[in-house]
Amino acid sequence: xxxxxxxxxxxxxxxxxxxxxxxxxxxxxxxxxxxxxxxxxxxxxxxxxxxxxxxxxxxxxxxxxxxxxxxxxxxxxxxxxxxxxxxxxxxxxxxxxxxxxxxxxxxxxxxxxxxxxxxxxxxxxxxxxxxxxxxxxxxxxxxxxxxxxxxxxxxxxxxxxxxxxxxxxxxxxxxxxxxxxxxxxxxxxxxxxxxxxxxxxxxxxxxxxxxxxxxxxxxxxxxxxxxxxxxxxxxxxxxxxxxxxxxxxxxxxxxxxxxxxxxxxxxxxxxxxxxxxxxxxxxxxxxxxxxxxxxxxxxxxxxxxxxxxxxxxxxxxxxxx
Numbered sequence: 428x429x430x431x432x433x434x435x436x437x438x439x440x441x442x443x444x445x446x447x448x449x450x451x452x453x454x455x456x457x458x459x460x461x462x463x464x465x466x467x468x469x470x471x472x473x474x475x476x477x478x479x480x481x482x483x484x485x486x487x488x489x490x491x492x493x494x495x496x497x498x499x500x501x502x503x504x505x506x507x508x509x510x511x512x513x514x515x516x517x518x519x520x521x522x523x524x525x526x527x528x529x530x531x532x533x534x535x536x537x538x539x540x541x542x543x544x545x546x547x548x549x550x551x552x553x554x555x556x557x558x559x560x561x562x563x564x565x566x567x568x569x570x571x572x573x574x575x576x577x578x579x580x581x582x583x584x585x586x587x588x589x590x591x592x593x594x595x596x597x598x599x600x601x602x603x604x605x606x607x608x609x610x611x612x613x614x615x616x617x618x619x620x621x622x623x624x625x626x627x628x629x630x631x632x633x634x635x636x637x638x639x640x641x642x643x644x645x646x647x648x649x650x651x652x653x654x655x656x657x658x659x660x661x662x663x664x665x666x667x668x669x670x671x672x673x674x675x676x677x678x679x680x681x682x683x684x685x686x687x688x689x690x691x692x693x694x695x696x697x698x699x700x701x702x703x704x705x706x707x708x709x710x711x712x713x714x715x716x717x718x719x720x721x722x723x724x725x726x727x728x729x730x731x732x733x734x735x736x737x738x739x740x741x742x743x744x745x746x747x748x
Contacts (some may be wrong), residue, residue: 430638431618434593434652438492438544444739445544445712447493447683447722448486450734455482457728467560469501476526483530485573489729490736491722492543492546494531495596496523496587499553500560503582517586524550524590542740549596549622550587554605555579559651567601568633576608582613584724594668597652601634603642613651621721622654622681630667639668643675656681659724662709667718673717678738681720682713685727706731707738 438445452468458478464470483494498520507518510643535545548724555576556563563569569576597609606623613621623646624634633639639657645647646652655678658666664683672680710721723731 431620433620435620435653435720436549438547439679442492442544442716442739443501444714444735445492445679445720446732446735446739447681447720448483448491448495449683449723449727449729450685450725451479451482451495451497451499454485454727454728455479457626460647467557468497469479469499470504470521472497472522474503475523476522479523480530485526485729486533486732487531487534487546489733490543491732493543493549493720493722494527494546495549496527496551496592496725497596498523498583498587500557501583502558502579504579510574513582518581520583520586520710521590522589524548524592526530528591529540539562540643540740547593548591549594550572550584550592551589551596551598551600552580552584552587552621554600554602554732555628556601557599564599564601565631565634567605567626569602571589573604573608576605577612580609580612584612584616585621588619594653595619596624598624600624601626603635603637603645605641606646610646610649610652613649620651620653622656623652624658624681624683627657627660627664627668630664631671639671643672643678647676647678652678654681654720656683656718656720658683660684665709666712669716669718671715672726673675674708679719680717681722682718683720683722683724683727685723685725707734710735710738 437519452462454473455468457463460471479497501520503513531546554564555569581653628634631639643655654678662684665682669680
């Protein structure tokens with residue numbers, strides 16, 4: 428068991444919710460980056476890392492209590508395909524934490540708001556399917572062994588922990604097999620906590636088809652996984668999924684859905700209409716259903732996070748007055 432304090436519990440013991448950040452990659456695209464690349468946002472690590480710092484800073488100013496690092500698609504294998512040797516790849520993965528921490532620390536020096544916690548940095552551990560860059564993180568049936576998954580994830584987890592991430596974000600996980608492997612790997616890093624966030628097929632099933640309720644129950648006794656939930660799901664399944672989780676776990680539930688548009692993995696483009704125009708009121712519905720960590724995923728912006736922050740932080744001031 429870790430001797431460190433659970434950072435999520437520390438925030439939730441003082442605040443109604445913990446506010447997560449929003450999209451990193453699509454926000455980088457809004458700043459002019461071309462992410463049509465197997466490395467996705469990790470490409471910006473190589474070409475323009477200060478832009479990652481800027482996006483993190485924008486989210487902190489908007490009210491985020493946590494930045495998720497640009498390491499979702501930053502892997503040893505992915506960098507190797509670019510001819511980048513392992514030692515340099517590890518330094519690049521560590522750099523994702525350093526950029527987020529610098530943005531957080533610079534923001535905190537200037538912060539004058541008394542009703543918010545010092546933000547955390549969560550080291551993003553994206554799924555094996557993200558490295559494949561073919562949309563497998565939304566299907567999950569990889570057809571590989573536990574050992575293959577462990578060898579893939581271990582070096583990145585190690586680098587993120589060494590760089591000083593406050594916790595890890597196991598995110599967009601589509602399969603129970605991969606979730607189990609990540610939970611097992613976590614025990615190799617006894618002073619490290621993580622959240623576990625699944626991609627969904629619908630309100631009741633994760634992407635590969637395992638029942639969400641079963642996933643919640645299976646990780647209930649994991650001491651290092653300190654929150655469980657969903658991300659990059661469309662808005663219309665979120666409330667039902669929270670209810671499934673809430674009935675089957677006592678852990679804090681996290682949600683950071685996408686904007687409601689649909690992603691085409693073949694063309695790497697988004698289609699449909701944004702459905703998160705009222706993130707503040709939607710966050711209230713999610714809170715009532717049981718969610719305590721709330722933010723946004725693909726196509727959400729600092730403006731969406733600011734809506735959540737204004738709603739929840741102002742109400743907390745009234746509660747404390």
